Amino acid sequence: MDATLTEVEKGRRPTTIPGLGRALRTEEMVISMGPQHPSTHGVLRLDIVVDGEIVADVIPRIGYLHRCFEKHCEHMANYQQVIPYVDRLDYVAAMSNEFGYVVAMEKMLKIQVPERVEYIRVIMAEFSRIVSHLIAIGTYGLDIGAWTPFLYCMRDREHVLDIFEETCGARLLYNYMWIGGLSHDVKPTFKDKVLEFCKYFRPNIKELNDLLSYNKIFIDRTASVGVLPGDVAVNFGVSGPVLRGSGVQWDIRKNDPYSIYNRFDFDIPFGKGEKGKVGDCWDRYMVRVHEMEQSVNIIEQAAKQLPEGDVQSAIPKRISPNASGPRRVRYTCAPRPRRASWGTTSYPTGEVDR
Amino acid sequence: MIAQELYDLLKTTFSDGILEAKLDGVIDPWVSVAPDRILDVARFLRDDERTQFDLLTLLSGVDMTKGTLAAVYHLYSMKRNHKIVLKTFVPETHPHVQSVASIWRTADWQEREAFDMYGMIFDGHPDLRRILMPDDWDGHPLRKDYQVPEFYNGMKVPY
Numbered sequence: 153m154d155a156t157l158t159e160v161e162k163g164r165r166p167t168t169i170p171g172l173g174r175a176l177r178t179e180e181m182v183i184s185m186g187p188q189h190p191s192t193h194g195v196l197r198l199d200i201v202v203d204g205e206i207v208a209d210v211i212p213r214i215g216y217l218h219r220c221f222e223k224h225c226e227h228m229a230n231y232q233q234v235i236p237y238v239d240r241l242d243y244v245a246a247m248s249n250e251f252g253y254v255v256a257m258e259k260m261l262k263i264q265v266p267e268r269v270e271y272i273r274v275i276m277a278e279f280s281r282i283v284s285h286l287i288a289i290g291t292y293g294l295d296i297g298a299w300t301p302f303l304y305c306m307r308d309r310e311h312v313l314d315i316f317e318e319t320c321g322a323r324l325l326y327n328y329m330w331i332g333g334l335s336h337d338v339k340p341t342f343k344d345k346v347l348e349f350c351k352y353f354r355p356n357i358k359e360l361n362d363l364l365s366y367n368k369i370f371i372d373r374t375a376s377v378g379v380l381p382g383d384v385a386v387n388f389g390v391s392g393p394v395l396r397g398s399g400v401q402w403d404i405r406k407n408d409p410y411s412i413y414n415r416f417d418f419d420i421p422f423g424k425g426e427k428g429k430v431g432d433c434w435d436r437y438m439v440r441v442h443e444m445e446q447s448v449n450i451i452e453q454a455a456k457q458l459p460e461g462d463v464q465s466a467i468p469k470r471i472s473p474n475a476s477g478p479r480r481v482r483y484t485c486a487p488r489p490r491r492a493s494w495g496t497t498s499y500p501t502g503e504v505d506r
Numbered sequence: 507m508i509a510q511e512l513y514d515l516l517k518t519t520f521s522d523g524i525l526e527a528k529l530d531g532v533i534d535p536w537v538s539v540a541p542d543r544i545l546d547v548a549r550f551l552r553d554d555e556r557t558q559f560d561l562l563t564l565l566s567g568v569d570m571t572k573g574t575l576a577a578v579y580h581l582y583s584m585k586r587n588h589k590i591v592l593k594t595f596v597p598e599t600h601p602h603v604q605s606v607a608s609i610w611r612t613a614d615w616q617e618r619e620a621f622d623m624y625g626m627i628f629d630g631h632p633d634l635r636r637i638l639m640p641d642d643w644d645g646h647p648l649r650k651d652y653q654v655p656e657f658y659n660g661m662k663v664p665y
């Protein structure tokens with residue numbers, strides 16, 4: 153093999169010019185990439201050390217989007233007021249955020265929620281997963297030049313958002329799952345609409361596969377690219393579709409079930425390296441597509457079993473972390489009792505710990 | 507392995523390093539570890555055939571009030587499918603804990619966050635600096651006795 157090529161493969165810039173035979177002085181350069189505008193979402197700054205066109209080192213700086221959620225939540229008068237905040241942690245899948253928070257709170261306060269609430273929550277969380285994955289898939293295609301699949305994804309996403317809007321009046325930030333219950337019961341037509349959506353959405357996944365997933369150009373650009381090995385992913389605490397894309401068959405809904413997930417029949421999709429290596433970009437993408445299929449399965453089962461009941465019967469009348477203590481003083485934190493709760497739930501982009 | 511077995515195993519292996527345990531609580535059972543033994547305990551829990559805790563789900567700092575800080579480690583074993591919570595209590599005046607970033611890389615950023623928010627110092631961490639707050643920020647915002655400053659670099663901080 154050519155000596156110059158080996159140096160590139162080692163991740164170094166070639167220091168000799170072919171044919172000239174003498175060393176060229178090179179030095180590394182630090183480039184600050186981002187942050188873009190303060191109002192851009194997901195602002196991240198990367199200090200990149202480049203050696204020619206080869207990135208030698210990356211130092212991420214993530215504090216630009218720090219919105220002090222914990223500090224705000226400390227200043228809330230009760231646990232219920234936190235729910236609109238958790239919506240905003242990731243507005244693409246707000247229902248899943250709420251689910252994680254209320255599960256942790258109910259564990260701490262020892263609240264048993266009615267069956268109907270559990271079923272509706274599961275349906276909503278899985279809808280949330282579909283919505284989030286549609287955006288992930290659509291924009292992923294968009295970023296590498298496929299415009300049409302994005303529009304198809306957005307079209308299908310609208311149908312889910314319509315169901316959300318009909319249920320709780322909001323399309324993105326719901327404040328829907330409350331500690332011990334739900335803010336509204338679903339409409340009488342809910343079950344039919346959900347089943348209708350499942351029927352409508354299944355062929356669309358196939359259409360998406362034909363358009364994008366098995367498109368040769370798309371495969372060429374994503375297969376064997378950005379490989380994340382499974383053991384590295386576990387050691388770095390990666391979860392969600394990214395972990396499963398690395399071939400680790402791990403899903404908190406199956407391995408450590410919460411709520412009523414143990415009642416449903418579904419599979420855990422994971423990366424198999426069909427088009428390239430296990431854990432490449434295509435695997436991570438495809439896990440999301442398969443997860444949407446599984447979510448439709450869960451939604452269909454849950455909608456068919458949906459029991460009757462009151463969705464607000466278990467909501468506690470008064471929850472305050474410090475009912476007898478002094479009211480909080482501005483700028484300082486009132487002492488809180490030493491109670492901590494922690495719940496892990498599955499989330500479109502990984503596990504959430506609240 | 508259930509929590510009681512894990513506790514017995516840890517107690518026999520690290521007699522002086524294991525301080526107390528609460529295995530029947532409402533929330534997950536936890537074991538308290540001495541701050542200067544946490545690295546050994548972590549390595550043992552990851553490498554031992556019986557435990558195999560390959561995943562650090564979450565590392566968080568807690569202000570327990572009354573001058574005590576805590577680091578809480580939620581561990582999970584994907585191979586064995588069991589879990590345990592470790593806690594380390596340190597005084598606010600000397601908040602030194604051994605870093606476990608060499609065992610689980612998840613701990614790298616999460617220890618930085620605990621340092622940023624609570625001022626806990628993780629000895630042996632490869633790059634312990636603030637992660638969320640600006641580098642020149644004073645104090646550690648999630649401490650219970652933290653006072654929100656009126657000015658930052660001469661600029662008034664609006665409430």
